[in-house]
Amino acid sequence: MSDKHMETGEGHIGYPGYIGVFTILVVGTIFTYFSSFWDLDSIFPGANTLLALAIAFTKMTFVMLFFMHVYWSPRLIWLSAVASFFWLAIMFAYTMQDYFTRGLGVFSV
Amino acid sequence: MQNVDAINSGIPAIPKDNYLTNGFSLKSWLLTKDHKRIAIMYLITISMFFMAGGLYASAIRLELLTPETDLLTSATYNKVFTQHGILMIFFFLIPSIPAVLGNFLLPIMIGAKDLALPRINLLSLYIYWIGGALTVFALLQGGVDTGWTFYTPYSTTFSNSYVMAVGLGIFINGFSSILTGLNFIVTVHTMRAPGMTWFRLPLFVWAQYATSLVMILGTPVIAITVLLLAIERTVGVGIFDPAIGGDPILFQHLFWFYSHPAVYIMILPGMGVISELISNFSRKKIFGYEFIAFSSIAIAVFGFLVWGHHMFVSGQSIYAGMVFSFLTMVVAVPSAIKMFNWTATLYKGSISYDTPMLYAIGFMGLFLIGGLTGLFLGAIGLTVHLTDTYFVVAHFHYVMVGGQVIAYLGGIHYWWPKMTGRMYSEFWGKISAMLVFIGFNLTFFPQFIVGYQGMPRRYASYPAEFQVLNIFSTAGASVLGVGLVMPVIYLGASLINGKPAGDNPWMLPGLEWRTSSPPPTENFEKTPVVTWEAYEFGEESGLDLDGARRRDQVSTVV
Numbered sequence: 001m002s003d004k005h006m007e008t009g010e011g012h013i014g015y016p017g018y019i020g021v022f023t024i025l026v027v028g029t030i031f032t033y034f035s036s037f038w039d040l041d042s043i044f045p046g047a048n049t050l051l052a053l054a055i056a057f058t059k060m061t062f063v064m065l066f067f068m069h070v071y072w073s074p075r076l077i078w079l080s081a082v083a084s085f086f087w088l089a090i091m092f093a094y095t096m097q098d099y100f101t102r103g104l105g106v107f108s109v
Numbered sequence: 110m111q112n113v114d115a116i117n118s119g120i121p122a123i124p125k126d127n128y129l130t131n132g133f134s135l136k137s138w139l140l141t142k143d144h145k146r147i148a149i150m151y152l153i154t155i156s157m158f159f160m161a162g163g164l165y166a167s168a169i170r171l172e173l174l175t176p177e178t179d180l181l182t183s184a185t186y187n188k189v190f191t192q193h194g195i196l197m198i199f200f201f202l203i204p205s206i207p208a209v210l211g212n213f214l215l216p217i218m219i220g221a222k223d224l225a226l227p228r229i230n231l232l233s234l235y236i237y238w239i240g241g242a243l244t245v246f247a248l249l250q251g252g253v254d255t256g257w258t259f260y261t262p263y264s265t266t267f268s269n270s271y272v273m274a275v276g277l278g279i280f281i282n283g284f285s286s287i288l289t290g291l292n293f294i295v296t297v298h299t300m301r302a303p304g305m306t307w308f309r310l311p312l313f314v315w316a317q318y319a320t321s322l323v324m325i326l327g328t329p330v331i332a333i334t335v336l337l338l339a340i341e342r343t344v345g346v347g348i349f350d351p352a353i354g355g356d357p358i359l360f361q362h363l364f365w366f367y368s369h370p371a372v373y374i375m376i377l378p379g380m381g382v383i384s385e386l387i388s389n390f391s392r393k394k395i396f397g398y399e400f401i402a403f404s405s406i407a408i409a410v411f412g413f414l415v416w417g418h419h420m421f422v423s424g425q426s427i428y429a430g431m432v433f434s435f436l437t438m439v440v441a442v443p444s445a446i447k448m449f450n451w452t453a454t455l456y457k458g459s460i461s462y463d464t465p466m467l468y469a470i471g472f473m474g475l476f477l478i479g480g481l482t483g484l485f486l487g488a489i490g491l492t493v494h495l496t497d498t499y500f501v502v503a504h505f506h507y508v509m510v511g512g513q514v515i516a517y518l519g520g521i522h523y524w525w526p527k528m529t530g531r532m533y534s535e536f537w538g539k540i541s542a543m544l545v546f547i548g549f550n551l552t553f554f555p556q557f558i559v560g561y562q563g564m565p566r567r568y569a570s571y572p573a574e575f576q577v578l579n580i581f582s583t584a585g586a587s588v589l590g591v592g593l594v595m596p597v598i599y600l601g602a603s604l605i606n607g608k609p610a611g612d613n614p615w616m617l618p619g620l621e622w623r624t625s626s627p628p629p630t631e632n633f634e635k636t637p638v639v640t641w642e643a644y645e646f647g648e649e650s651g652l653d654l655d656g657a658r659r660r661d662q663v664s665t666v667v
Contacts (some may be wrong), residue, residue, distance in 0.1 A: 038387075076298075077395075084326070087326050087413065090413060090414065091330070091366055091413075094414065094416075094417065094432075095359075095362045095366075097428070097429050097432060098358070098362065098417065098425050098426045098429035099426075099428070100426075100427040101129075101426040101427075101429060101571075102426040103426075104426070104428065
């Protein structure tokens with residue numbers, strides 16, 4: 001994205017593009033709803049949750065890239081966006097290290 | 110040379126138009142976009158919350174004067190300590206330095222006319238007012254008794270108090286923090302004056318920048334957590350309550366993921382103030398500028414990795430506990446870097462013991478004790494004995510009051526002449542600073558002892574053998590109270606009969622001292638060009654400070 005676009009505030013992908021992204025979000029939501037009825041946990045525990053999170057992550061990526069204009073933004077904005085994921089990963093990872101190691105070692109039952 | 114008055118320091122400045130005289134109507138204040146006026150409105154509101162929180166603290170200390178439950182019932186006591194915590198943490202400690210001193214000074218210190226997003230700044234104030242009003246309303250209706258931590262499942266299932274309303278107040282208030290943090294980051298990136306490079310920024314600005322990162326990253330998590338709590342409480346979705354499939358420890362993970370970094374939201378700006386005070390009142394370039402600057406960023410980052418040390422005895426995995434314990438020791442390193450650098454700055458400095466410096470020296474001693482006792486609590490074995498005792502209460506008050514509040518008071522005294530154009534009574538300032546220091550230690554040091562001996566926190570009654578130390582605490586609290594009320598009186602009096610401060614009463618090279626006191630609405634008559642390094646006391650700073658000091662001494666004698 002050129003600076004000119006940033007200055008003029010043009011819709012980067014235009015209304016058809018925005019409607020396309022919105023459609024993807026709606027389809028993703030419907031897909032999340034129906035997939036919750038599938039017994040994916042029989043494949044491996046947590047598979048249902050994993051699929052739901054994958055859909056949510058995809059939807060969020062579209063929102064960030066196009067609705068929030070990150071796709072056309074300077075590198076500093078990209079860095080901020082990536083850093084926020086890194087930070088989110090910290091929250092999940094350090095919380096999960098608790099859940100995954102409960103009952104292990106001296107406290108195993 | 111930016112301002113002639115800076116050279117003529119000590120001599121009353123010629124009255125000029127300033128931000129205080131730029132409109133006197135209520136509308137001119139309520140619809141202002143001037144960061145300085147917004148800061149003043151924050152100052153007034155935050156001071157009121159501080160006094161309200163202080164009244165609750167008084168009730169706690171009076172109840173604990175005797176071992177029996179006599180002044181308050183146990184149920185009322187639960188509400189009193191909860192409301193003390195909520196008001197002090199969410200409505201005083203977190204916003205105070207950023208919203209008051211940061212708002213007022215950050216743009217001036219970087220040579221900007223205002224914050225980058227002035228309307229957002231005003232919006233953050235209104236959000237703070239709305240969140241505060243809702244919380245106060247809920248407290249007056251009957252309050253909340255969960256402790257400021259809102260631990261589940263008590264808060265979601267059993268408590269009959271106003272959990273939802275207070276939670277909503279805190280939820281709303283969080284957006285004020287986020288907007289302030291966002292504003293500061295954008296301002297520092299985009300509004301610096303020509304020549305104001307990153308490594309010429311005052312360390313107060315670095316600290317505000319680091320704090321803003323924590324505000325933006327952490328505050329949404331507490332907002333979401335409170336929202337989840339509300340959903341469980343109203344709709345009954347099993348998130349935290351094990352009886353309906355939830356996990357109460359998940360609440361603690363989410364809560365502390367914000368609330369531990371929130372400790373750094375409170376203390377980091379205080380450290381920024383102390384860096385200013387130590388260097389400027391030692392009249393010496395700060396030792397290890399880059400280390401102090403980056404240690405603020407390191408604290409902000411590592412602060413997000415240690416939240417589990419609040420949960421050592423909660424049922425958290427022992428392995429997670431070990432990791433969090435180790436990381437807790439790591440986060441002590443950047444704090445120690447600051448302490449060592451401040452000490453090295455003092456070495457061979459030309460120290461003047463003005464009121465702000467008394468607060469700064471008090472901070473160093475008290476924060477040292479607060480920090481070192483934090484290591485006791487971060488040690489995974491010892492903490493089992495100390496958890497939920499008065500040792501914890503003493504520790505965090507040494508950090509929060511001994512650190513943040515002392516730094517805030519130091520900062521207010523330091524920049525008061527700039528904010529108001531008036532000098533306060535140095536005599537009463539020093540008396541007050543010493544009363545705060547003595548009263549604080551008398552209040553909280555005995556709590557380390559009773560805590561170590563096993564007195565649990567959050568109970569209205571206690572075994573009789575702890576009474577003597579509790580009497581010390583209550584007596585100390587009354588001294589502390591007097592010390593804290595005094596600035597309201599003599600600072601208020603200075604507005605009426607205070608000596609005009611001049612533009613640079615402390616004779617310092619910082620950018621904020623190169624504009625008039627009080628500053629004009631646009632901060633500078635013309636955009637300053639920075640050609641000197643931070644904390645430069647030599648001729649390179651462009652100010653003949655030694656000459657100004659000599660002239661000031663002569664004029665004082667005359």
